[in-house]
Amino acid sequence: MHTAQELFHRLADFEPDGAYVLSVYLDMSPHMSGKQPWRRISAITLRERFRQIEETLLPRHPALEGFRRDKEKVQAYLEHHAEPWLQGVAIFACDAHQLFEYIETGVSFHDQIMYEPYPDLFQLARLLDEQETTVTAVVDTNTTRLFVTRYGFLDEVAGPDDSPRGYSKRNTTCLNQARYHRKVENKRKAFAREAASAIEDLVLQEGARRVILAGDEVSIPLLHQQISPAIEPLVHEEVLRMDIRTPRHEVQEQIKPVIEYIQREESHQLADTMVERIRANGLAISGMQETLDALKHGQVDVLLLDQQAPLDETQRNELVRLAAQTDAQIENVTNHAAFQEMGGVGAQLRFHHHWV
Incomplete structure (x- = not known):
């Protein structure tokens, strides 16, 4: 399969x-x-x-x-x-x-x-757009749980785990106390590096396009410091507060609205860019026939479609099929007022081309 x-x-x-x-x-x-x-x-x-x-x-x-x-x-x-x-x-x-x-x-x-x-292919294209592979990391200072979301399914995969050896406090003198805190801090930083490395490995292995972090106020800042520049752009800005023992089904329920929000924001940003380019007479177009012509000439970089656009199934499928054949990104846009006013069909272009 x-x-x-x-x-x-x-x-x-x-x-x-x-x-x-x-x-x-x-x-x-x-x-x-x-x-x-x-x-x-x-x-x-x-x-x-x-x-x-x-x-x-x-x-x-x-x-x-x-x-x-x-x-x-x-x-x-x-x-x-x-x-x-x-x-x-x-x-x-x-x-x-x-x-x-x-x-x-x-x-x-x-x-x-x-x-x-x-x-x-329209609903299959929507699935690929809206359900891009996402890695979620739920962390505390000595445990990392990693999850992968694919096509609406959530799988938990093995993550680094560190037992709390070395945390016991035997002496309470000021000197020992300071050494203990340094030891704890160094141990937490080392584990954060290990967790960040595990997240990056999983992102590369799965081809994930999004990363969601969840945890507590101590572990997340440490983890953020260790995230590599290659992965940082994929990390969602909002951090979820979540206990490390949260059951898998609850993890799925809590990240579902986050994934929906990320998708909506990404699609609206692409629609905003398309509208701005059209205003500036740049690399963008709107309208069914104009978009279809651009697809046939390989111009389209991103095809944008509103599910409520006044298209029949044959027209919609032809747009999606041509976009796939020319390696254009397909983006489902919802509730974008300006895009809806423009008919709900448009594209960002790779280049201008004039034909007879």
Whole structure:
């Protein structure tokens, strides 16, 4: 199974050659309802959409048998392999090209089932944008707990740990007291260096784009002093106050709004830059057709999309597919008033290009 990033680019380059691709996004979280309190409503949506799509292919459309085989594969996966703790799943199938890929997530998708000439990539692009890999470090003066957030899942990984040997105080004379405090301070600094090194190693190993620090008022300043210049730009400014014994699920709940805030701020900064460049007649554009033309000419550095932009699914998917093919960053922007007034579609450009 591919990572979401690898799958996204593979699907963007996928050429069905006349075949159709089944794209399935499902909200797998259980919903409280009636006699089946943990039933996934997405199962009803999926069944109804399969019926609707099949009706459009009857009686003898060339894609009918391929669709039925893809449908069976999707149903078999959901019945036998989809774990109950999943919050979302995206599936892409094309029987004619032996394509069957899926991504399981800890965040839900909007239920969407399409059978089209190309894979629909918008929600996958949103996942990659909004759920960038994040390293979280919860620290005190002798323990570091490290967490990695991927696609909405939170995993705890081994971090450096230091037992409190050497902290016991046997003598209370002024001289021994001073030596003791120096020893404690040196030990704390050494451990902060070790914790910072472990954080950097994990960031590089996971390709993380964000770092969140949590801990107490003693450990965090020491850790900040040891963070390398390479990692410092990734560190979120706000430090969470969190006890080293905080259960994993509570860690996830506390960092969730922080990750959402970071994403919102990053997207708004990109939208602000786009608006400013347009005012200055710089490297930016807005509008569906203008952005589409720029993508076709490889000009786009960052594609910005508002989920509420007045686009149909085909237009939106074409923008996303072209952005992926030209290695443009794709940014989901929400609640940015100026960007919404401009239609919710725009781009920062790599270069100006004039064509006939």
